[in-house]
Amino acid sequence: MPRLSAWFIRASLIYLLMGFTLGALLLANNGVEFMPSAWALLPAHVEFTLVGWIVQLALGTAYWILPRHTNGPARGSLALGWASFGLFNLGILLAASSGLLPGTFQLAGRILQMLAAGLLAVLFWPRVKAYGL
Protein backbone atom coordinates (compact mmCIF):
# COMPACT_ATOMS: atom_id res chain seq x y z
CA MET A 1 0.00 0.00 0.00
CA PRO A 2 1.23 3.58 -0.57
CA ARG A 3 2.90 5.39 2.31
CA LEU A 4 0.00 7.83 2.77
CA SER A 5 -2.50 4.93 3.11
CA ALA A 6 -0.24 3.27 5.66
CA TRP A 7 -0.23 6.50 7.69
CA PHE A 8 -4.02 6.91 7.48
CA ILE A 9 -4.49 3.28 8.52
CA ARG A 10 -1.92 3.41 11.33
CA ALA A 11 -3.56 6.58 12.63
CA SER A 12 -6.95 4.84 12.50
CA LEU A 13 -5.59 1.92 14.55
CA ILE A 14 -4.23 4.37 17.15
CA TYR A 15 -7.63 6.07 17.33
CA LEU A 16 -9.28 2.66 17.72
CA LEU A 17 -7.09 2.03 20.77
CA MET A 18 -7.71 5.49 22.23
CA GLY A 19 -11.45 5.39 21.48
CA PHE A 20 -11.91 1.87 22.91
CA THR A 21 -9.90 2.83 26.00
CA LEU A 22 -12.12 5.86 26.64
CA GLY A 23 -15.23 3.74 25.94
CA ALA A 24 -14.05 1.07 28.37
CA LEU A 25 -13.43 3.70 31.06
CA LEU A 26 -16.91 5.13 30.51
CA LEU A 27 -18.61 1.73 30.53
CA ALA A 28 -16.76 0.40 33.58
CA ASN A 29 -17.41 3.66 35.39
CA ASN A 30 -21.13 3.47 34.57
CA GLY A 31 -21.21 0.05 36.22
CA VAL A 32 -18.81 0.55 39.13
CA GLU A 33 -18.27 4.26 39.68
CA PHE A 34 -14.62 5.13 40.27
CA MET A 35 -14.21 8.31 38.23
CA PRO A 36 -17.14 10.74 38.56
CA SER A 37 -15.75 13.05 35.87
CA ALA A 38 -15.64 10.26 33.26
CA TRP A 39 -18.62 11.70 31.36
CA ALA A 40 -16.37 14.49 30.08
CA LEU A 41 -14.68 11.81 27.95
CA LEU A 42 -17.80 10.97 25.94
CA PRO A 43 -17.28 13.51 23.08
CA ALA A 44 -13.66 12.37 22.63
CA HIS A 45 -14.82 8.71 22.67
CA VAL A 46 -17.34 9.37 19.90
CA GLU A 47 -14.91 11.45 17.80
CA PHE A 48 -12.05 8.93 18.09
CA THR A 49 -14.12 5.85 17.27
CA LEU A 50 -16.43 7.22 14.60
CA VAL A 51 -14.18 9.70 12.77
CA GLY A 52 -10.70 8.65 13.91
CA TRP A 53 -11.15 4.90 13.50
CA ILE A 54 -13.97 4.09 11.07
CA VAL A 55 -13.91 7.08 8.72
CA GLN A 56 -10.12 7.32 8.65
CA LEU A 57 -9.70 3.62 7.86
CA ALA A 58 -12.09 4.01 4.93
CA LEU A 59 -10.13 7.06 3.66
CA GLY A 60 -6.77 5.26 3.81
CA THR A 61 -8.19 2.22 2.07
CA ALA A 62 -9.90 4.29 -0.63
CA TYR A 63 -6.63 6.14 -1.35
CA TRP A 64 -4.96 2.74 -1.72
CA ILE A 65 -7.44 0.76 -3.84
CA LEU A 66 -9.38 3.18 -6.04
CA PRO A 67 -8.30 2.92 -9.72
CA ARG A 68 -5.03 4.75 -10.35
CA HIS A 69 -4.31 7.45 -12.94
CA THR A 70 -2.71 6.20 -16.13
CA ASN A 71 -0.77 9.46 -16.64
CA GLY A 72 1.17 11.44 -14.03
CA PRO A 73 1.26 10.56 -10.32
CA ALA A 74 -0.67 7.31 -9.89
CA ARG A 75 -2.84 8.63 -7.05
CA GLY A 76 -2.84 12.37 -7.81
CA SER A 77 -0.97 15.14 -6.00
CA LEU A 78 1.03 13.80 -3.05
CA ALA A 79 1.13 17.25 -1.48
CA LEU A 80 -2.68 17.44 -1.44
CA GLY A 81 -2.84 13.92 0.01
CA TRP A 82 -0.48 14.72 2.88
CA ALA A 83 -2.22 18.03 3.52
CA SER A 84 -5.52 16.17 3.85
CA PHE A 85 -3.94 13.73 6.32
CA GLY A 86 -2.58 16.56 8.49
CA LEU A 87 -5.76 18.63 8.41
CA PHE A 88 -7.97 15.62 9.12
CA ASN A 89 -6.00 14.45 12.14
CA LEU A 90 -5.53 17.88 13.65
CA GLY A 91 -9.26 18.33 13.08
CA ILE A 92 -10.05 15.15 15.03
CA LEU A 93 -7.94 16.19 18.00
CA LEU A 94 -9.51 19.66 18.12
CA ALA A 95 -13.06 18.36 17.61
CA ALA A 96 -12.54 15.86 20.45
CA SER A 97 -11.79 18.66 22.90
CA SER A 98 -15.48 19.32 23.57
CA GLY A 99 -15.97 19.96 27.29
CA LEU A 100 -12.22 20.46 27.79
CA LEU A 101 -11.49 23.53 25.62
CA PRO A 102 -13.68 26.47 24.53
CA GLY A 103 -16.10 25.89 21.64
CA THR A 104 -13.94 27.75 19.12
CA PHE A 105 -11.46 24.86 19.24
CA GLN A 106 -14.14 22.38 18.19
CA LEU A 107 -15.29 24.79 15.50
CA ALA A 108 -11.70 25.00 14.21
CA GLY A 109 -11.54 21.18 14.29
CA ARG A 110 -14.68 20.84 12.19
CA ILE A 111 -13.37 23.41 9.69
CA LEU A 112 -10.08 21.51 9.33
CA GLN A 113 -11.98 18.23 8.86
CA MET A 114 -14.13 19.81 6.18
CA LEU A 115 -11.08 21.17 4.34
CA ALA A 116 -9.52 17.68 4.48
CA ALA A 117 -12.74 16.19 3.12
CA GLY A 118 -12.70 18.73 0.27
CA LEU A 119 -9.10 17.88 -0.65
CA LEU A 120 -9.84 14.16 -0.55
CA ALA A 121 -12.93 14.64 -2.71
CA VAL A 122 -10.72 16.44 -5.27
CA LEU A 123 -8.18 13.60 -5.15
CA PHE A 124 -10.69 10.75 -5.27
CA TRP A 125 -13.13 12.23 -7.80
CA PRO A 126 -11.18 11.51 -11.02
CA ARG A 127 -10.19 8.05 -9.72
CA VAL A 128 -13.83 6.94 -9.63
CA LYS A 129 -14.09 5.90 -13.27
CA ALA A 130 -15.19 3.19 -15.67
CA TYR A 131 -12.85 0.38 -16.81
CA GLY A 132 -10.38 1.28 -19.56
CA LEU A 133 -10.35 5.04 -18.85
Added chain:
Amino acid sequence: MPILTRLWIKTALVYFVLALLLGILLAGQCAGLIHLPVQSLFPSYIHFLAVGWISQLIIGVVFWMFPKYTQANPRRSEGLGWVTYITLNLGLLLRLVGEPLHATTNAAWAGWLMAASALLLLIAGTAFVINTWGRVKEK
Protein backbone atom coordinates in the same frame (compact mmCIF):
# COMPACT_ATOMS: atom_id res chain seq x y z
CA MET B 1 -11.79 -16.68 2.69
CA PRO B 2 -10.36 -17.78 6.08
CA ILE B 3 -12.71 -19.32 8.61
CA LEU B 4 -12.26 -16.39 11.03
CA THR B 5 -13.20 -13.93 8.30
CA ARG B 6 -16.33 -15.93 7.49
CA LEU B 7 -17.26 -15.93 11.17
CA TRP B 8 -16.59 -12.20 11.55
CA ILE B 9 -18.62 -11.23 8.51
CA LYS B 10 -21.55 -13.53 9.27
CA THR B 11 -21.61 -12.47 12.92
CA ALA B 12 -21.47 -8.83 11.76
CA LEU B 13 -24.56 -9.44 9.61
CA VAL B 14 -26.37 -10.91 12.61
CA TYR B 15 -25.52 -7.79 14.66
CA PHE B 16 -26.79 -5.60 11.83
CA VAL B 17 -30.21 -7.27 12.04
CA LEU B 18 -30.16 -7.37 15.87
CA ALA B 19 -29.28 -3.66 16.03
CA LEU B 20 -32.23 -2.77 13.84
CA LEU B 21 -34.44 -4.98 16.01
CA LEU B 22 -33.31 -2.98 19.05
CA GLY B 23 -34.05 0.14 17.01
CA ILE B 24 -37.61 -1.09 16.47
CA LEU B 25 -38.05 -1.67 20.22
CA LEU B 26 -36.74 1.82 21.01
CA ALA B 27 -38.90 3.48 18.34
CA GLY B 28 -41.91 1.41 19.46
CA GLN B 29 -41.48 2.71 22.97
CA CYS B 30 -41.17 6.32 21.74
CA ALA B 31 -44.38 5.79 19.75
CA GLY B 32 -46.11 4.58 22.91
CA LEU B 33 -46.77 1.13 21.43
CA ILE B 34 -44.32 -0.82 23.59
CA HIS B 35 -44.63 -0.49 27.34
CA LEU B 36 -41.30 -1.91 28.47
CA PRO B 37 -38.35 -0.09 30.07
CA VAL B 38 -36.17 -0.44 26.98
CA GLN B 39 -34.31 2.93 27.07
CA SER B 40 -31.28 1.26 28.65
CA LEU B 41 -30.88 -0.70 25.38
CA PHE B 42 -30.01 2.51 23.51
CA PRO B 43 -26.23 2.18 24.04
CA SER B 44 -26.37 -1.44 22.81
CA TYR B 45 -28.31 -0.26 19.74
CA ILE B 46 -25.51 2.24 18.91
CA HIS B 47 -22.72 -0.23 19.66
CA PHE B 48 -24.29 -3.20 17.87
CA LEU B 49 -24.18 -0.96 14.79
CA ALA B 50 -20.76 0.62 15.36
CA VAL B 51 -18.87 -2.31 16.90
CA GLY B 52 -20.87 -5.48 16.19
CA TRP B 53 -21.69 -4.60 12.59
CA ILE B 54 -19.30 -2.04 11.06
CA SER B 55 -16.12 -2.63 13.09
CA GLN B 56 -16.52 -6.41 13.01
CA LEU B 57 -17.02 -6.35 9.23
CA ILE B 58 -13.88 -4.21 8.86
CA ILE B 59 -11.91 -6.53 11.16
CA GLY B 60 -12.92 -9.58 9.10
CA VAL B 61 -11.99 -7.98 5.78
CA VAL B 62 -8.70 -6.57 7.13
CA PHE B 63 -7.67 -10.02 8.42
CA TRP B 64 -8.40 -11.47 5.00
CA MET B 65 -7.17 -8.78 2.58
CA PHE B 66 -4.39 -6.73 4.17
CA PRO B 67 -0.79 -7.25 2.95
CA LYS B 68 0.74 -10.52 4.14
CA TYR B 69 2.69 -10.39 7.39
CA THR B 70 5.21 -12.93 6.06
CA GLN B 71 4.95 -15.57 3.33
CA ALA B 72 4.96 -18.30 5.98
CA ASN B 73 2.59 -16.45 8.28
CA PRO B 74 0.39 -14.28 6.05
CA ARG B 75 -2.25 -13.36 8.62
CA ARG B 76 0.12 -13.10 11.54
CA SER B 77 -1.53 -14.82 14.51
CA GLU B 78 -4.72 -16.91 14.20
CA GLY B 79 -4.67 -17.06 18.01
CA LEU B 80 -4.93 -13.27 18.36
CA GLY B 81 -7.69 -13.40 15.76
CA TRP B 82 -9.68 -15.84 17.92
CA VAL B 83 -9.04 -13.71 21.01
CA THR B 84 -10.45 -10.71 19.12
CA TYR B 85 -13.49 -12.63 17.90
CA ILE B 86 -14.39 -14.13 21.27
CA THR B 87 -13.76 -11.07 23.46
CA LEU B 88 -15.51 -8.66 21.09
CA ASN B 89 -18.68 -10.73 20.92
CA LEU B 90 -18.70 -11.74 24.57
CA GLY B 91 -18.14 -8.09 25.49
CA LEU B 92 -21.07 -6.89 23.37
CA LEU B 93 -23.40 -9.56 24.74
CA LEU B 94 -22.43 -8.86 28.36
CA ARG B 95 -23.17 -5.20 27.72
CA LEU B 96 -26.56 -6.08 26.24
CA VAL B 97 -27.60 -7.77 29.49
CA GLY B 98 -25.45 -5.79 31.97
CA GLU B 99 -26.70 -2.30 31.17
CA PRO B 100 -30.47 -2.99 31.39
CA LEU B 101 -29.99 -5.15 34.50
CA HIS B 102 -27.96 -2.42 36.16
CA ALA B 103 -30.50 0.23 35.15
CA THR B 104 -33.46 -1.75 36.48
CA THR B 105 -31.99 -3.44 39.60
CA ASN B 106 -29.04 -1.15 40.41
CA ALA B 107 -27.35 -4.32 41.68
CA ALA B 108 -23.58 -4.20 42.18
CA TRP B 109 -23.05 -7.49 40.31
CA ALA B 110 -24.79 -6.03 37.26
CA GLY B 111 -22.34 -3.13 37.44
CA TRP B 112 -19.50 -5.64 37.45
CA LEU B 113 -20.97 -7.26 34.31
CA MET B 114 -20.56 -3.87 32.63
CA ALA B 115 -16.99 -3.56 33.88
CA ALA B 116 -16.23 -7.07 32.56
CA SER B 117 -17.76 -6.14 29.22
CA ALA B 118 -15.55 -3.00 29.11
CA LEU B 119 -12.43 -5.07 29.73
CA LEU B 120 -13.38 -7.67 27.10
CA LEU B 121 -14.02 -5.00 24.46
CA LEU B 122 -10.73 -3.30 25.25
CA ILE B 123 -8.90 -6.64 24.92
CA ALA B 124 -10.63 -7.21 21.56
CA GLY B 125 -9.52 -3.83 20.20
CA THR B 126 -5.97 -4.27 21.48
CA ALA B 127 -5.60 -7.82 20.11
CA PHE B 128 -6.85 -6.66 16.70
CA VAL B 129 -4.42 -3.71 16.60
CA ILE B 130 -1.47 -5.88 17.67
CA ASN B 131 -2.24 -8.43 14.97
CA THR B 132 -2.84 -5.82 12.27
CA TRP B 133 -0.05 -3.28 12.93
CA GLY B 134 2.71 -5.31 11.27
CA ARG B 135 0.54 -5.91 8.19
CA VAL B 136 0.19 -2.19 7.42
CA LYS B 137 3.12 -2.08 5.03
CA GLU B 138 4.33 0.56 2.64
CA LYS B 139 5.36 -0.57 -0.82
